[in-house]
Amino acid sequence: xxxxxxxxxxxxxxxxxxxxxxxxxxxxxxxxxxxxxxxxxxxxxxxxxxxxxxxxxxxxxxxxxxxxxxxxxxxxxxxxxxxxxxxxxxxxxxxxxxxxxxxxxxxxxxxxxxxxxxxxxxxxxxxxxxxxxxxxxxxxxxxxxxxxxxxxxxxxxxxxxxxxxxxxxxxxxxxxxxxxxxxxxxxxxxxxxxxxxxxxxxxxxxxxxxxxxxxxxxxxxxxxxxxxxxxxxxxxxxxxxxxxxxxxxxxxxxxxxxxxxxxxxxxxxxxxxxx
Amino acid sequence: xxxxxxxxxxxxxxxxxxxxxxxxxxxxxxxxxxxxxxxxxxxxxxxxxxxxxxxxxxxxxxxxxxxxxxxxxxxxxxxxxxxxxxxxxxxxxxxxxxxxxxxxxxxxxxxxxxxxxxxxxxxxxxxxxxxxxxxxxxxxxxxxxxxxxxxxxxxxxxxxxxxxxxxxxxxxxxxxxxxxxxxxxxxxxxxxxxxxxxxxxxxxxxxxxxxxxxxxxxxxxxxxxxxxxxxxxxxxxxxxxxxxxxxxxxxxxxxxxxxxxxxxxxxxxxxxxxx
Numbered sequence: 124x125x126x127x128x129x130x131x132x133x134x135x136x137x138x139x140x141x142x143x144x145x146x147x148x149x150x151x152x153x154x155x156x157x158x159x160x161x162x163x164x165x166x167x168x169x170x171x172x173x174x175x176x177x178x179x180x181x182x183x184x185x186x187x188x189x190x191x192x193x194x195x196x197x198x199x200x201x202x203x204x205x206x207x208x209x210x211x212x213x214x215x216x217x218x219x220x221x222x223x224x225x226x227x228x229x230x231x232x233x234x235x236x237x238x239x240x241x242x243x244x245x246x247x248x249x250x251x252x253x254x255x256x257x258x259x260x261x262x263x264x265x266x267x268x269x270x271x272x273x274x275x276x277x278x279x280x281x282x283x284x285x286x287x288x289x290x291x292x293x294x295x296x297x298x299x300x301x302x303x304x305x306x307x308x309x310x311x312x313x314x315x316x317x318x319x320x321x322x323x324x325x326x327x328x329x330x331x332x333x334x335x336x337x338x339x340x341x342x343x344x345x346x347x348x349x350x351x352x353x354x355x356x357x358x359x360x361x362x363x364x365x366x367x368x369x370x371x372x373x374x375x376x377x378x379x380x381x382x383x384x385x386x387x388x389x390x391x392x393x394x395x396x397x398x
Numbered sequence: 399x400x401x402x403x404x405x406x407x408x409x410x411x412x413x414x415x416x417x418x419x420x421x422x423x424x425x426x427x428x429x430x431x432x433x434x435x436x437x438x439x440x441x442x443x444x445x446x447x448x449x450x451x452x453x454x455x456x457x458x459x460x461x462x463x464x465x466x467x468x469x470x471x472x473x474x475x476x477x478x479x480x481x482x483x484x485x486x487x488x489x490x491x492x493x494x495x496x497x498x499x500x501x502x503x504x505x506x507x508x509x510x511x512x513x514x515x516x517x518x519x520x521x522x523x524x525x526x527x528x529x530x531x532x533x534x535x536x537x538x539x540x541x542x543x544x545x546x547x548x549x550x551x552x553x554x555x556x557x558x559x560x561x562x563x564x565x566x567x568x569x570x571x572x573x574x575x576x577x578x579x580x581x582x583x584x585x586x587x588x589x590x591x592x593x594x595x596x597x598x599x600x601x602x603x604x605x606x607x608x609x610x611x612x613x614x615x616x617x618x619x620x621x622x623x624x625x626x627x628x629x630x631x632x633x634x635x636x637x638x639x640x641x642x643x644x645x646x647x648x649x650x651x652x653x654x655x656x657x658x659x660x661x662x663x664x665x666x667x668x669x670x671x672x673x
Contacts, residue, residue, distance in 0.1 A: 127412070129414075133438060136414070137413070138412070138413060138414075139413075140410065162410035163411045180591070183665075316455070342617055342625040344622075344623035344624055348617075349618075350624060378665070379665065381663045382665050388659075390651065390652040390654065391650055392651040
């Protein structure tokens with residue numbers, strides 16, 4: 124017998140992965156959570172039937188949502204991750220020795236617990252003494268913390284369900300206030316093929332809030348279309364002009380200083396979203 | 399009723415596209431040919447049930463398999479396309495004014511005819527007076543032509559079925575002989591995620607034949623994993639060092655001089671294939 128998991132990435136496009144075993148499947152107070160053991164990508168986390176991350180390809184997303192910003196900021200000591208309950212982003216953040224505090228605010232504690240049990244490759248960073256985990260609302264958290272962080276990573280699901288409030292102007296204003304005077308934030312901002320209006324809208328909103336706004340790309344095989352965008356809003360440091368010499372070698376598989384620079388080179392069909 | 403086309407990209411991974419209408423479906427002497435009208439990607443060409451190209455995303459593949467090499471060679475006058483019956487590559491080749499002859503050798507005449515009927519956006523280049531179409535075996539063609547071409551584009555299907563002979567040392571030796579003394583060739587060389595051994599093997603073989611061998615990448619949403627590689631073998635001109643100033647503006651949607659350069663920046667997990 125063959126068992127397949129299928130995600131409708133759009134109403135007219137689907138990805139299917141053959142499943143060895145369903146390790147966990149439950150309704151949390153916030154969403155449907157499942158961890159599947161797939162033959163192609165190893166263990167896979169899905170939320171509301173949408174692929175979030177897999178053991179085989181997660182390195183791309185997690186290296187690119189963290190190191191680009193962390194290597195742009197000259198001294199990122201206080202770092203906040205919003206969402207990211209699987210632990211992959213925190214694992215990358217604590218590779219940076221300057222980081223003194225890596226705080227994660229994840230709204231759904233069940234994601235954290237499931238990651239600890241089934242995704243040790245991702246959640247291993249939780250053991251670092253600099254990590255603090257809060258099961259709380261990230262929207263409320265940034266509202267309540269001002270001038271507190273050097274970098275904020277918005278490691279969210281798609282802009283539906285619990286993550287809806289992480290894609291609007293009021294939230295970005297509060298992120299701006301929660302950052303120190305030379306802070307920056309990074310958010311995953313969906314597909315340049317399927318979410319073009321969203322990317323454009325976010326860019327325009329952020330330009331009213333941050334002096335430096337940059338879009339960059341990475342390729343994520345399990346996300347719709349395979350190409351993904353991230354957006355940086357920064358108060359002072361420009362990721363395009365970052366000095367990337369003398370960085371530590373974290374045995375990255377996707378990120379490198381050259382990849383950092385080339386990630387900001389946008390093909391014309393993407394460039395036109397941010398003009 | 400919903401009709402879906404499904405391609406098993408690997409034994410454990412599938413992509414499915416909702417289909418509005420099957421425009422053409424037949425067995426040619428070489429392969430199963432179909433043209434589907436899909437809701438997500440518009441008209442789509444499949445061969446042996448594998449997606450070859452779609453009207454919505456074809457610009458990426460066709461711009462990247464042609465302009466990188468054509469802008470590396472200082473004066474590409476005689477150009478050969480092997481395969482590429484849909485016409486997309488020829489359409490891009492004839493955008494270059496230096497090109498005096500764009501010859502296409504496609505083994506399956508039915509692909510050419512179907513493209514002319516159902517894919518005018520791709521096959522429109524066939525009308526250019528510099529284009530010559532031969533329905534013939536590309537392997538035999540390069541064997542029979544020596545010192546004839548400035549650039550050869552190997553726009554093939556996957557290395558199974560009719561394209562199997564386009565991925566081995568004897569063929570690459572004949573490509574080398576068919577090129578003029580400063581000629582270069584480009585081939586599509588599959589996914590750095592799913593075809594790692596193939597990419598590595600091709601690279602090693604080509605290094606024994608060409609003094610300059612380079613791997614570059616582009617993102618193709620309808621191909622497995624969304625990230626794709628191309629390999630250049632060149633007798634003299636290095637695509638990494640190409641002078642890209644003063645190029646004509648072809649209203650490209652993916653290719654630009656900056657994209658040309660960044661396409662050769664490989665993430666470490668790809669770089670290790672060509673070390």
